[in-house]
Amino acid sequence: MSTAEKLENGKFKWVGTRPVRPDGVDKVTGRARFGADLFLPGMLVGRVLRSPHAHARIKSIDTSKAEALPGVKAVVTRDDFKEMPSESVAAGEMMIDYRDMTRNIMAREKVLYDGHAVAAVAAASASVARKALKLIKVEYEVLPHVIGVIEAMEPGAPVLHEAMFTEGVEPTPDTPSNIAARNELGRGDVEAGFKKADIILERTFDTAPVHQGYIENHACVASVSEDGKAELWCSTQGHYMVRAFCAKLLGMDISDLRVTASEIGGGFGGKTIVYLEPVALVLSQKAHHPVKMVMTREEVFRATGPTSGANVWVKLGATKDGKITAAEAVLKYQAGAFPGSPVGPGCMCAFAPYDIENVKVVGYDVVSNRPKVAAYRAPGAPISEYAVECVVDELAEKLGLDPIELRLKNAAKEGTQAAYGPKFGPIGFVETLEAAKSHPHYNAPLGPNQGRGVASGFWFNIGGESCATININEDGTAQLMVGTPDIGGSRASMAMMAAEELGIDLDKVNPVIGDTGSLGFSFLTGGSRVTFATGKAVIVAAGNVITDLRERAAKIWDIPVDAVEWEDGFARPTSSNAGEFDPLSLADIAAMAAKTGGPIAGHAQINAQGAAPGFGTHIVDVEVDKETGRVTVLRYTVIQDAGKAIHPSYVEGQYQGGAAQGIGWALNEEYVYGEDGRMQNTGFLDYRMPVASDLPMIDTQIIEVPNPNHPYGVRGVGETPLVPAMGAVACAVEHALGTRLNELPMSPPRVLKAIGAIGEAQA
Amino acid sequence: MEQMRYEAPDTVDAAVALLVGAGGETRILAGGTDLLVQLRAEWIEPDLILDVKKIPELTEISKENGGFRIGAAVTGAELGEHLGVKKAWPGVVEAVELIGSVQIQSRATMGGNLCNASPAADSVPALIAAGATAAIAGPNGRREIPVEDVGTGPGRTCLAKGEIVTSIFLPSRPAHSGDAYLRFIPRTEMDIAVVGAGVSLTLDGGGKCSAARVALGAVAERALLVDAAARALIGTPVDDAALDNLAKAASAAARPIDDKRGTKEYRIKVSGVLARRAAQAALERARQS
Numbered sequence A: 001m002s003t004a005e006k007l008e009n010g011k012f013k014w015v016g017t018r019p020v021r022p023d024g025v026d027k028v029t030g031r032a033r034f035g036a037d038l039f040l041p042g043m044l045v046g047r048v049l050r051s052p053h054a055h056a057r058i059k060s061i062d063t064s065k066a067e068a069l070p071g072v073k074a075v076v077t078r079d080d081f082k083e084m085p086s087e088s089v090a091a092g093e094m095m096i097d098y099r100d101m102t103r104n105i106m107a108r109e110k111v112l113y114d115g116h117a118v119a120a121v122a123a124a125s126a127s128v129a130r131k132a133l134k135l136i137k138v139e140y141e142v143l144p145h146v147i148g149v150i151e152a153m154e155p156g157a158p159v160l161h162e163a164m165f166t167e168g169v170e171p172t173p174d175t176p177s178n179i180a181a182r183n184e185l186g187r188g189d190v191e192a193g194f195k196k197a198d199i200i201l202e203r204t205f206d207t208a209p210v211h212q213g214y215i216e217n218h219a220c221v222a223s224v225s226e227d228g229k230a231e232l233w234c235s236t237q238g239h240y241m242v243r244a245f246c247a248k249l250l251g252m253d254i255s256d257l258r259v260t261a262s263e264i265g266g267g268f269g270g271k272t273i274v275y276l277e278p279v280a281l282v283l284s285q286k287a288h289h290p291v292k293m294v295m296t297r298e299e300v301f302r303a304t305g306p307t308s309g310a311n312v313w314v315k316l317g318a319t320k321d322g323k324i325t326a327a328e329a330v331l332k333y334q335a336g337a338f339p340g341s342p343v344g345p346g347c348m349c350a351f352a353p354y355d356i357e358n359v360k361v362v363g364y365d366v367v368s369n370r371p372k373v374a375a376y377r378a379p380g381a382p383i384s385e386y387a388v389e390c391v392v393d394e395l396a397e398k399l400g401l402d403p404i405e406l407r408l409k410n411a412a413k414e415g416t417q418a419a420y421g422p423k424f425g426p427i428g429f430v431e432t433l434e435a436a437k438s439h440p441h442y443n444a445p446l447g448p449n450q451g452r453g454v455a456s457g458f459w460f461n462i463g464g465e466s467c468a469t470i471n472i473n474e475d476g477t478a479q480l481m482v483g484t485p486d487i488g489g490s491r492a493s494m495a496m497m498a499a500e501e502l503g504i505d506l507d508k509v510n511p512v513i514g515d516t517g518s519l520g521f522s523f524l525t526g527g528s529r530v531t532f533a534t535g536k537a538v539i540v541a542a543g544n545v546i547t548d549l550r551e552r553a554a555k556i557w558d559i560p561v562d563a564v565e566w567e568d569g570f571a572r573p574t575s576s577n578a579g580e581f582d583p584l585s586l587a588d589i590a591a592m593a594a595k596t597g598g599p600i601a602g603h604a605q606i607n608a609q610g611a612a613p614g615f616g617t618h619i620v621d622v623e624v625d626k627e628t629g630r631v632t633v634l635r636y637t638v639i640q641d642a643g644k645a646i647h648p649s650y651v652e653g654q655y656q657g658g659a660a661q662g663i664g665w666a667l668n669e670e671y672v673y674g675e676d677g678r679m680q681n682t683g684f685l686d687y688r689m690p691v692a693s694d695l696p697m698i699d700t701q702i703i704e705v706p707n708p709n710h711p712y713g714v715r716g717v718g719e720t721p722l723v724p725a726m727g728a729v730a731c732a733v734e735h736a737l738g739t740r741l742n743e744l745p746m747s748p749p750r751v752l753k754a755i756g757a758i759g760e761a762q763a
Numbered sequence B: 001m002e003q004m005r006y007e008a009p010d011t012v013d014a015a016v017a018l019l020v021g022a023g024g025e026t027r028i029l030a031g032g033t034d035l036l037v038q039l040r041a042e043w044i045e046p047d048l049i050l051d052v053k054k055i056p057e058l059t060e061i062s063k064e065n066g067g068f069r070i071g072a073a074v075t076g077a078e079l080g081e082h083l084g085v086k087k088a089w090p091g092v093v094e095a096v097e098l099i100g101s102v103q104i105q106s107r108a109t110m111g112g113n114l115c116n117a118s119p120a121a122d123s124v125p126a127l128i129a130a131g132a133t134a135a136i137a138g139p140n141g142r143r144e145i146p147v148e149d150v151g152t153g154p155g156r157t158c159l160a161k162g163e164i165v166t167s168i169f170l171p172s173r174p175a176h177s178g179d180a181y182l183r184f185i186p187r188t189e190m191d192i193a194v195v196g197a198g199v200s201l202t203l204d205g206g207g208k209c210s211a212a213r214v215a216l217g218a219v220a221e222r223a224l225l226v227d228a229a230a231r232a233l234i235g236t237p238v239d240d241a242a243l244d245n246l247a248k249a250a251s252a253a254a255r256p257i258d259d260k261r262g263t264k265e266y267r268i269k270v271s272g273v274l275a276r277r278a279a280q281a282a283l284e285r286a287r288q289s
């Protein structure tokens, strides 16, 4: 049966089933090896000295005492890293600049945030390393700092980069500022659009930066040999990207650096860049020993991630019957210490779910004295879409319309021209709204002090470069190798697609993640691309295996290859005209491989095009304790278009995880800075991500509107689930309270303040 | 390179002798759920760690004068399984059981919670409300003091060099008594009290409050015994008016700071809310006992 036929009548053998994941046993028994789990002979402990200042010029660094300490094998500072010219490259969904990257991994002229790396040591033990750090003398000239995005944009704010002149404004300003860039997009004429509106709402929102919160802290082991070749083991979303970045920063040939991705304990976008890896390599080079570096949680909070905090202004106009006539927004996103916030995608996504004729979005990329932001699930989108969804909800309330009805009136469909450029292909947004409207959750009664919120979300999803190799073993089993680290169960999906194509049992396919020496370049795991793009590579590789198998059968039967077809795991003659032969199984052919030309394999190296966007709609019920401001999430439903769910459990897992992270973002997560510009809540005790008992069971509903550009119809599902969550929770809280907060997180003190139970917070 | 020393004596006298004899920084180890975190975070670098879990006297629960003497190193899990203490002092037990998760419960102790001297420690307001005392052994012998006198400020206690808390004593209680402890945290678990409130009260035959103690946690440099809040209840039937007065007195006594865990005015407000709710729970228990 062809894939098209299988899709037609839903007769898949593996696709759409829920087998146990191949990496599951090792993970629950503790055998799985994560970043910190590699031990090499002679390995040293590497540790980083971090800035205690939010903003300071480094006058001098004296490492002599540390170097003299017995057990210390190497000390590195800015002097051990070469200057990099400005050069922007893609790091997943974000852009990075090598000039900034080398400064982020090791401060040069200035430290730009509390926790910025200033030196590192490699020593025989952790306690020696710790002592050595204390012996490094850094002379700072402390400078005034700025943390908040609005403050950073003010004239007269302390300037982080003396050579930063806002890009994207005419004429280019002649004084430096913290505004790295301004960008603008839109279509139509918003002025005219607002004139047609019967109602116009303008609201301003503030969101706090939030950390990706992966359980596994950054960790790596580097081993540089005297011949210049190096090996690196690390927890990353993309080892080819780590290889490219490190080779560039260290001036190595790419072929001299072999990177292996360990098992990864979460990334969510935060492991798409490098922090420790280049430092460990330089330490190893200097020390002539392997060096392991593992961050503490405090280091993770002070120096990695998060996503932007932002200030967002939204203006929506609509007719009485709920047709949106114009939409405008201004987004001000924190980039952290170096330019490169996800304000670009934030602008593009802001109004993407809606078919609006007149749209204008302006974005500002703003630096301040905080860690450089990193990608976080649908970078930029959750922030702008939260603000827009809140205004859409208020619009529905003011017009006396059901919020889902209002969305249906304006929903983007196949053929809709998105404000950010393209025309949508087949998309499932309307289907998610219809499903939400008829979901029992949406129509269930609410109790006192309870409120229900609905919000939708959009994310592009990407494709890109992926490799896959399938080697058929002598016994007819298949070794499947891909180059994209498995964060969310992708090995299971890859193996299922290979088994489906080859027509063999799933347990005969063993999927592994290859290191950079074993497989060609594969872009990282991010952008919700792996099941789509690497999946496509797996299907192409399987097709090449099948071609090879048919050739072998043709040889065995001595008939032309065109007369052999592959069906459900067997080679058969296409018709009796071709001859009468008993079908040959994959195992039969594998057993005769030596006689028919040697090992059987299929490879694919592709740049997958045609990723299709994901749309989702969330429904949430909350209860608010009006005396304490505490919000309890009572019920949560995620409805999202997956195109085609290869392994529905892992699709549902993505939906649930996104909602869980969104609940944290909405309710309690925030960075607390002291007057001194230092982060005060550098652990999970005070950086309040939700714990399991904070969440209800999150219900899911998978909508399947196939992506025509994938053989099975797959679209990415990993990022969209975060996007609607903050808007949905905010609307639920606001309906329970009867008042709007327009600020995240909706922590208990803010809730009490919003309902007037307490006054303005005293400083 | 200097080493950290670990000792686990099996008598109080030996423990005191080790503490007195040791130079440098010494730390007592009970469950270690605070101490190990502090060690890992490199906030402390003790030269001697003295484990008190091998001392029988510190790990037993015994009856005494109608009340209970609880060894300072008894774990939360053990206390939670002690039906006698649970029946007499449900508020104290519920406070101890709030500490951490199942894993933490099987290590964490009341002695550690008290001596770690966090203003937000959960068991302390409940113990203060209960009128508990702490038994202390040291180079100059033994003494017994009210629990509210143990902590003097964040991370600071009144213990002198060589002193150990050996046990905590919960007195016997009259009929129609009840206690309760509530804390406010933004999450449901694994969080630290933004405000804690413990209330213990006794009703007379006519249902009027004849005795009460109210304590607040996390709203000052240490847990507070709030006499004015107790007075708001004594002599009343613990009706709405009395509860309102109690809430006002609790808010008035709170003197918190703005910090990463909550704003000052938020904590003041919630002090009253929680004291009221804790008093209602204690009242319910008193009526049923």
Ligand SMILES: Cc1cc2nc3c(=O)[nH]c(=O)nc-3n(C[C@H](O)[C@H](O)[C@H](O)COP(=O)(O)OP(=O)(O)OC[C@H]3O[C@@H](n4cnc5c(N)ncnc54)[C@H](O)[C@@H]3O)c2cc1C
Residues within 6 Å of the ligand: B027, B028, B029, B030, B031, B032, B033, B034, B035, B036, B037, B052, B072, B073, B098, B099, B100, B101, B104, B107, B108, B109, B110, B111, B112, B113, B114, B115, B116, B117, B120, B121, B122, B123, B159, B163, B164, B165, B166, B190, B191, B192, B193
């Ligand atoms: C994940 C987690 C969650 C937590 N949740 C809570 C919570 O919800 N509420 C809460 O209040 N706390 C919480 N804590 C803190 C901690 O668990 C409690 O304070 C606990 O009661 C400490 O007891 P311990 O036996 O482990 O103390 P230890 O860590 O052994 O000791 C704590 C301190 O007291 C001193 N000490 C211990 N015993 C004695 C003694 N007999 N005499 C003199 N000094 C002594 C020690 O030297 C040390 O300074 C949590 C901790 C963790 C790690």
